[in-house]
Amino acid sequence: GAGVSQTPSNKVTEKGKYVELRCDPISGHTALYWYRQSLGQGPEFLIYFQGTGAADDSGLPNDRFFAVRPEGSVSTLKIQRTERGDSAVYLCASSLSMGDEQFFGPGTRLTVL
Amino acid sequence: DAKTTQPTSMDCAEGRAANLPCNHSTISGNEYVYWYRQIHSQGPQYIIHGLKNNETNEMASLIITEDRKSSTLILPHATLRDTAVYYCIVYNFNKFYFGSGTKLNVKP
Numbered sequence: 001g002a003g004v005s006q007t008p009s010n011k012v013t014e015k016g017k018y019v020e021l022r023c024d025p026i027s028g029h030t031a032l033y034w035y036r037q038s039l040g041q042g043p044e045f046l047i048y049f050q051g052t053g054a055a056d057d058s059g060l061p062n063d064r065f066f067a068v069r070p071e072g073s074v075s076t077l078k079i080q081r082t083e084r085g086d087s088a089v090y091l092c093a094s095s096l097s098m099g100d101e102q103f104f105g106p107g108t109r110l111t112v113l
Numbered sequence: 114d115a116k117t118t119q120p121t122s123m124d125c126a127e128g129r130a131a132n133l134p135c136n137h138s139t140i141s142g143n144e145y146v147y148w149y150r151q152i153h154s155q156g157p158q159y160i161i162h163g164l165k166n167n168e169t170n171e172m173a174s175l176i177i178t179e180d181r182k183s184s185t186l187i188l189p190h191a192t193l194r195d196t197a198v199y200y201c202i203v204y205n206f207n208k209f210y211f212g213s214g215t216k217l218n219v220k221p
Binding site: 033035040042045101102103107 | 158162200208209213
């Protein structure tokens with residue numbers, strides 16, 4: 001079956017702009033996670049959803065970052081007033097339920113000029 | 114949050130066993146040890162996980178010490194395709210803290 005997909009694969013934007021990154025989890029997976037990975041570092045937890053609700057958003061770096069999952073499937077990570085420091089690969093993962101093995105998507109590479 | 118310590122990099126000859134160590138001395142009794150790997154430019158891939166007992170699957174074996182303060186991931190017959198960054202993670206309330214991992218270089 002299809003794995004986790006993320007769009008776009010690459011996004012280049014200018015400082016101060018708004019961006020949206022999309023994640024399509026594996027069908028039937030109730031838990032969805034967002035991570036950020038900077039060059040040479042391991043993925044850093046941002047937020048995870050159980051169903052439609054954000055169960056833990058403690059990893060979001062500041063209030064410019066926001067994520068939604070309105071119907072409990074697709075999720076969108078939204079970044080306002082982008083800064084150069086936001087440049088990274090944004091990874092999405094899903095699991096059948098909380099605590100199960102996480103399946104990762106290929107990531108979206110965000111570059112803020 | 115339980116923290117893990119891994120060597121930055123390791124080399125392994127193709128066809129030989131690769132043994133990747135991980136220290137997690139502050140692990141709590143109900144926290145699992147997970148291993149993921151990340152091949153260049155791809156998302157992390159699940160390998161194996163365990164709580165107390167040693168575990169084996171088609172990809173690898175996981176050996177956890179009796180005091181649970183360290184573990185070793187074993188790839189029994191490493192191939193060039195196993196070259197990747199390997200992350201040892203202590204699973205805590207659904208948050209995965211990846212750390213910097215071990216870069217395994219499998220050489221012909």
